[in-house]
Amino acid sequence: MSGPLSSLKVLDFSTLLPGPFASLLLADMGAEVLRVESPTRMDLVRVLPPHDGGTSTSHAYLNRNKRSIALDLKRPEAVEVVRQLVSEYDIVLEQFRPGVMDKLGVGYEALKTINPRLIYVSITGYGQTGPYRDRAGHDINYLALAGIASYTGRRDSGPLPLGVQLADLAGGSLHGVIGLLAAVVQRQATGVGQQVDVSMTDCAFSLHGMAGAGYLGAGVEPDMENQALNGGSFYDYYRTRDGRWFSVGSLEPQFMQQFCAAIGRPELAARGLSQRPEDQRALKREIEIEFEKRDFAQWCEVFAELDACVEPMLPLSEAVQHPQIKSRGLVVEVPREGLPAQSQLACPLKFSEGLPPPRHVGAAVGAHTVEVLAELGYDAEQIAALRRAKALG
Template identity: 85%
Template sequence: MKGPLSSLKILDFSTLLPGPFASLLLADMGADVLRVESPGRMDLVRLLPPHDGDTSASHAYLNRNKRCIALDLKKPEAVEVVKQLVGEYDIVLEQFRPGVMDKLGVGYEALKAINPRLIYVSITGYGQTGPYKDRAGHDINYLALAGVASYTGRRDTGPLPLGVQLADIAGGSLHGVMGLLAAVIHRQQTGEGQQVDVSMTDCAFSLNGMAGAGYLACGVEPDMESQALNGGSFYDYYRTRDGRWFSVGSLEPQFMLQFCQAIGRPELAARGLSPSAEEQRLLKREIAIELEKRDFADWCERFAAVDACVEPMLSLSEAVEHPQLRARGLVVGVPRDGAAPQRQMACPIKFSAGLPEPRHIGMPVGAHTEEVLAGLGYAETRIAELKAAGVIA
């Protein structure tokens, strides 16, 4: 089984999270992904704890199913290898600040001259243009500038540092994959390649789906705990007697009625639709009082048979064992050298034709350098010379 993207060959220059998560999805769906790393400047994710043996668990996951070569792009011999590779690997994914790849001699224009069908996907914090294009940033900065953080949090304590890197993944990774695949379809129709400019800040701004639409069309500025879905209504998390939490999303009247009946307060159901902020505050207080009367396990048992958009907040260890996630096969064993398969999160996209089995975890720096160069026609003696000169590893 090859997977739906088995015809794609991708040269991946990215590090850290956004680009590698994007190429992980592509590799899981069958694409041939070849990572290009520096032999002297390690991807910091390789050092990120916790470690499974000598391997960072994050690196092993983000880079599974990918081959990797180590090239010092500051050396002309390494640039020549890249230019040879783009004759076959006609999709490039990179995550450097604008202009860096150009300075190295492997920017879009330089590689397009070799292969006009080249698709060149650039994921950056602020995009290829604009006054911030050369500015450093991280996920928290992109969410702050895009307005997302301004209404995500509590009035008393302020914005929340999210546990999931929203701008990196939903912004850079997922939009990067969408842009790449759209460019592939365009190339199939026209024969033309192109550069795809993905800004994590731009994408985070577009995630202001409802709040942003309301502000731009109606001038309604969102604030923390001011809207139905950000803590301004009973749609929220509630603590149980033993300090655990439940999520209550019973927005529709039929769900709200079932929820209120389950907590023994059916008279509260009619108040769920009240637009009054004060009424919602009082309703939340009543719900909080009821939820704190029982332990987490008691509520789990009670709500198991109630279809009311109410679910327990699980830890990761509990989520892994939840029957729904187990039924969906969201944990998979990935082969690795000399040890039992490593448990990892599976590709979340299901295809009726299936996907190929995971091939291997993320590999050591330059694990496939000699194999790739041999495939390009390099003799063993030349490969040894390049290794001795520090061009490859």
């Protein structure tokens, strides 16, 4: 079993989260991914806690199914190796600030002269153009600047630092994969590659969806707890008597009627249709009172067979054991050399033809350097010469 992307060969120069998660998806779907890592500047995810068997669990997950070659791109001999690799690996994924790869001699303009079919995906915080192109940032900054944080939170406590890195993953990773695959499709028709400019801020800005359409089309400014889906209606989380939580998303009348009947307040269903903020606040308080009358387990029994868009909020330890998660095979056992297999999040995409099983967790820096160089035709003396030149660290 080879996977739907088995024809793709990707050189991955990225570190941390956005680029590695993008190339993880590609590798899980069968692409051959070769990480090009610095032997002197460590990817900090390698030391990110927690650890299992002496290695970072985040690194082991994000870099599974990928090989690693250690090259010091400040050495011309290492740059020459990259130039040779590009003849075969015709997709590059990088995450440096604009211009860094150009200075190293491995930017798009330099490499496309070697392989005109090259697809070169550049993931950055703010994109290749604009006044912020050289500015540093993290996920929280991109969400703040893009306006998403302005209506994500509570009025009395402010914006929320999200538990997942939305701009990094939905912006850099998923949009990066979309752009990469779109360029592959166009290359199949034209025979020519191109550079794909992925800005995590741009992509976060595009996620406004309904709120963005409402503001640009009708001038309605989104704010915290002033919309139906951000806490401005009964669509919210409710605390149980024992301090746990339930999500209530019973927006449609048929769901709202079932929900209100289940909590013993059928008369509340009609109030869910009101658009007046004061009515929604009053309705939320009534629902809060009802949820506070029973423990979490009791509410689980009430809603277990009820199809009303009401579900318990689960910690990750319970989510991984949920029958739906287990039935979908969203946890996979990944082989480790000399150690028991490690449980990891599985690829979420399902194909009728299946996907190849995971081959190994993230590899050590340069674990496949000799192997890759041998594939390029380097003999033992030539590899030794590269080591003497410190091109391999």
